[in-house]
Amino acid sequence: MEKKGTGNGVAAMAAYYQSFDPVAYLQYNYTPPRADFERHDSIVPWKLGCLHRAFTEGDVNGELLVDIGSGPTLYQVLSGCELFGKVVLTDFLEVNRRELRRWLQDEEGCSLDWTPYLQHVCKLEGRRPSAWTEKAARLRQVVSDILPIDVHCPQPLAPNALPSAGADCLVSSFCLESVSPDLTTFTRALGHIRGLLRPGGHLLLIGALGESYYLGGPGVKIPVVPLNEAQVCTSLKDSGYTLIRLEVYNLPEDMRVGVDDVSGVFFVKARKE
Numbered sequence: 001m002e003k004k005g006t007g008n009g010v011a012a013m014a015a016y017y018q019s020f021d022p023v024a025y026l027q028y029n030y031t032p033p034r035a036d037f038e039r040h041d042s043i044v045p046w047k048l049g050c051l052h053r054a055f056t057e058g059d060v061n062g063e064l065l066v067d068i069g070s071g072p073t074l075y076q077v078l079s080g081c082e083l084f085g086k087v088v089l090t091d092f093l094e095v096n097r098r099e100l101r102r103w104l105q106d107e108e109g110c111s112l113d114w115t116p117y118l119q120h121v122c123k124l125e126g127r128r129p130s131a132w133t134e135k136a137a138r139l140r141q142v143v144s145d146i147l148p149i150d151v152h153c154p155q156p157l158a159p160n161a162l163p164s165a166g167a168d169c170l171v172s173s174f175c176l177e178s179v180s181p182d183l184t185t186f187t188r189a190l191g192h193i194r195g196l197l198r199p200g201g202h203l204l205l206i207g208a209l210g211e212s213y214y215l216g217g218p219g220v221k222i223p224v225v226p227l228n229e230a231q232v233c234t235s236l237k238d239s240g241y242t243l244i245r246l247e248v249y250n251l252p253e254d255m256r257v258g259v260d261d262v263s264g265v266f267f268v269k270a271r272k273e
């Protein structure tokens with residue numbers, strides 16, 4: 001992986017991530033109230049609904065879907081895994097890649113039960129919730145790799161990690177703003193991952209609005225670039241994407257559970273021209 005223009009800020013971000021704790025992160029963000037499938041205003045069902053719609057509108061297609069900065073989570077590919085024959089997961093940290101491998105290889109000791117997530121997405125797809133075992137099998141079948149990535153490198157993945165044509169679609173959730181020291185670096189990272197996408201391919205980007213930090217574990221306060229909607233739109237344009245749609249979720253008071261200072265979430269559907 002080629003390194004370029006990495007300043008102190010990027011190095012400091014990498015240092016924060018050495019203390020990232022996947023078990024705590026999953027607990028903070030992927031259990032109720034943030035993942036309450038009985039509530040329509042819970043954050044995780046909102047994200048799953050956006051992804052379901054984006055993947056079923058008919059314009060997103062191809063063979064290869066790549067998830068940028070997967071972390072220890074799988075929810076972001078539960079809709080896409082039905083559409084794409086090959087899914088590649090990526091993360092900067094081996095602890096996160098190991099967590100993903102554990103679930104994909106159906107090993108003991110997974111830190112989160114993804115069953116309610118699988119059931120919820122089956123319902124969105126008009127399938128019976130009991131079809132979740134089929135979706136789990138489908139996901140395990142189509143994930144072909146879990147790769148190291150650094151979005152601050154002009155080439156974020158190892159050379160030849162992807163076919164030369166690039167990915168047909170990228171999905172990325174809560175990664176770029178929470179690994180970048182400032183807006184310029186966030187925009188540059190958007191440009192770096194654009195290089196992984198084929199012309200005409202789609203980017204589905206989920207991220208935090210108005211967030212200055214989140215907890216990556218007990219006492220692990222990770223700085224985040226606080227973004228607003230206008231900045232997201234400008235960064236996308238400046239890094240060569242055409243915006244198709246931006247949706248915004250405002251965090252209800254009781255979702256503010258003391259693990260970050262996020263005020264909202266954006267969902268973007270964009271295309272590389």
Ligand SMILES: C[S@@+](CC[C@H](N)C(=O)[O-])C[C@H]1O[C@@H](n2cnc3c(N)ncnc32)[C@H](O)[C@@H]1O
Binds near residue numbers: 020070091092172179
């Ligand atoms: C806030 S978590 C998001 C995880 C997951 N995508 C989600 O939706 O919850 C940010 C992720 O970015 C990863 N990360 C840290 N530095 C990175 C870098 N330079 N390039 C790519 N990913 C990075 C972290 O390991 C972590 O998994």
